[in-house]
Amino acid sequence: MAAAAPPPPPSAAPEPSMAAPETTPIGHPVFTRIRLATPSDVPFIHKLIHQMAVFERLSHLCSATESSLSSNLFLSPPFHSFTIFLLELSSSPIPPLLSPSSSFTPIEKTFNLDIPVNDPEKDTFSIYYGDQQVIIGGFVLFFPNYSTFLGKPGFYVEDLFVRECYRRKGFGKMLLSAVAKQAVKMGYGRVEWVVLDWNVNAITFYEQMGAKVLPEWRICRLTGDALQAYQNANV
Amino acid sequence: MAAAAPPPPPSAAPEPSMAAPETTPIGHPVFTRIRLATPSDVPFIHKLIHQMAVFERLSHLCSATESSLSSNLFLSPPFHSFTIFLLELSSSPIPPLLSPSSSFTPIEKTFNLDIPVNDPEKDTFSIYYGDQQVIIGGFVLFFPNYSTFLGKPGFYVEDLFVRECYRRKGFGKMLLSAVAKQAVKMGYGRVEWVVLDWNVNAITFYEQMGAKVLPEWRICRLTGDALQAYQNANV
Numbered sequence: 414m415a416a417a418a419p420p421p422p423p424s425a426a427p428e429p430s431m432a433a434p435e436t437t438p439i440g441h442p443v444f445t446r447i448r449l450a451t452p453s454d455v456p457f458i459h460k461l462i463h464q465m466a467v468f469e470r471l472s473h474l475c476s477a478t479e480s481s482l483s484s485n486l487f488l489s490p491p492f493h494s495f496t497i498f499l500l501e502l503s504s505s506p507i508p509p510l511l512s513p514s515s516s517f518t519p520i521e522k523t524f525n526l527d528i529p530v531n532d533p534e535k536d537t538f539s540i541y542y543g544d545q546q547v548i549i550g551g552f553v554l555f556f557p558n559y560s561t562f563l564g565k566p567g568f569y570v571e572d573l574f575v576r577e578c579y580r581r582k583g584f585g586k587m588l589l590s591a592v593a594k595q596a597v598k599m600g601y602g603r604v605e606w607v608v609l610d611w612n613v614n615a616i617t618f619y620e621q622m623g624a625k626v627l628p629e630w631r632i633c634r635l636t637g638d639a640l641q642a643y644q645n646a647n648v
Numbered sequence: 649m650a651a652a653a654p655p656p657p658p659s660a661a662p663e664p665s666m667a668a669p670e671t672t673p674i675g676h677p678v679f680t681r682i683r684l685a686t687p688s689d690v691p692f693i694h695k696l697i698h699q700m701a702v703f704e705r706l707s708h709l710c711s712a713t714e715s716s717l718s719s720n721l722f723l724s725p726p727f728h729s730f731t732i733f734l735l736e737l738s739s740s741p742i743p744p745l746l747s748p749s750s751s752f753t754p755i756e757k758t759f760n761l762d763i764p765v766n767d768p769e770k771d772t773f774s775i776y777y778g779d780q781q782v783i784i785g786g787f788v789l790f791f792p793n794y795s796t797f798l799g800k801p802g803f804y805v806e807d808l809f810v811r812e813c814y815r816r817k818g819f820g821k822m823l824l825s826a827v828a829k830q831a832v833k834m835g836y837g838r839v840e841w842v843v844l845d846w847n848v849n850a851i852t853f854y855e856q857m858g859a860k861v862l863p864e865w866r867i868c869r870l871t872g873d874a875l876q877a878y879q880n881a882n883v
Contacts, residue, residue, distance in 0.1 A: 447883070462796045477799025485800050494728065495794045495801070520883055556794055559730045561697045561807050564712025565720050566730070567871075569804075572796050590883035593870055597879045604870040611864065623874030629846065632862040635828055635839040636802075639858030644832045648682070648755055648825035 440525035445584065446507045447591045448519040450497035450552065452487050455479050457538060457549045458497060465574040491516040492599065498591055500551040500584055508542040520591050524582060532578050551575035553588040560602055567603030568596045586622065607632065675760040680819065681742045682826045683754040685732035685787065687722050690714050692773060692784045693732060700809040726751040727834065733826055735786040735810065735819055743777040755826050759817060767813050786810035788823040795837055802838030803831045824857065842867065
């Protein structure tokens with residue numbers, strides 16, 4: 414994934430009142446914010462998960478519903494269990510949250526794109542803060558794991574997804590970096606996730622972020638009927 | 649891992665008052681119990697983790713201390729976060745717990761071994777219930793993970809360890825099955841763990857338990873200095 418163009422220096426940060434005339438191209442500013450998801454975001458999360466399943470050609474395996482997500486997420490304080498960061502995007506500065514979480518200060522960053530993004534699903538993924546339309550561009554879902562060798566927790570990133578029209582601009586890196594930063598803040602020892610061995614672009618991207626790919630470990634999974642068989646097992 | 653000899657039928661279950669005379673060999677009964685670990689078990693857990701690190705020839709990577717374990721484990725109710733089952737063993741029936749957890753009913757099973765186990769570390773791993781000596785033989789540490797495709801949680805097994813003299817008797821299977829049974833009880837969708845790709849014996853054992861090994865996924869890990877670099881990152 415290509416890194417985004419560096420943001421302009423603060424003194425030159427574009428603001429609505431500073432919209433550049435056409436004769437002085439300064440790019441297309443995109444104001445972004447990473448914030449904690451809340452229960453009211455479940456319809457967006459559900460749509461993002463299904464887009465991810467389609468992208469991975471695994472939609473036949475995706476049985477998540479808004480109801481199943483609502484009943485299993487947001488049951489614990491942020492970072493104690495399953496936690497979701499959402500990526501918000503806007504062409505103008507994003508208003509502050511009315512009910513900010515005490516657990517996490519949203520991360521804001523301005524990107525300056527060479528070409529404006531044409532988002533065909535803008536209305537589907539819109540949130541309004543007052544009159545201002547803000548777009549949900551992606552998400553990352555993660556939860557604590559534990560290393561007995563380190564004797565302390567880490568974070569496991571289950572999913573990282575950026576909608577197609579917003580890819581290759583640095584937003585995925587921003588989401589994953591936000592998890593890494595939170596892990597350091599909490600004194601955690603690791604951030605882990607998995608990647609398909611043939612996905613060379615992803616592996617290169619992760620290695621550039623400082624991650625190592627472990628070549629020898631394989632995932633074992635007990636699920637479906639094979640798992641149900643343990644219901645009455647005399648272990 | 650070889651399955652244990654099947655336990656004798658209940659009517660023939662050996663009890664202390666039924667000790668067989670030498671002329672009628674009925675094997676060597678081992679009474680086992682899987683129970684939730686508690687904070688007072690940390691010294692045992694610490695020793696087991698270090699034995700596991702030595703077995704895996706990774707003791708140089710093992711920095712867990714009793715203190716680090718105490719400060720990171722047992723902070724949430726069982727099954728909500730990092731959870732440990734301990735395997736207890738005794739040559740006579742194990743007395744009931746004085747303070748049983750309402751979250752988990754201990755699993756008991758009697759094994760009948762052909763050859764008695766010579767445990768050189770019996771005293772190091774002993775707990776006394778009144779006058780009765782019970783031995784800690786192994787542990788499994790697991791915690792909830794989440795499948796966005798299923799829209800529900802599962803369990804991830806971080807470590808499964810049985811002390812050397814008790815291996816190949818079915819105790820590892822008993823510990824892993826207890827996690828699977830608990831997952832089914834809670835309506836969870838999966839139990840997952842990892843295995844080294846060259847550990848053919850382990851892979852065969854897991855497949856016999858109904859698990860599938862996923863060939864294409866690789867673990868990515870961000871840790872140490874590469875993780876710390878995100879402390880002040882402008883994500």
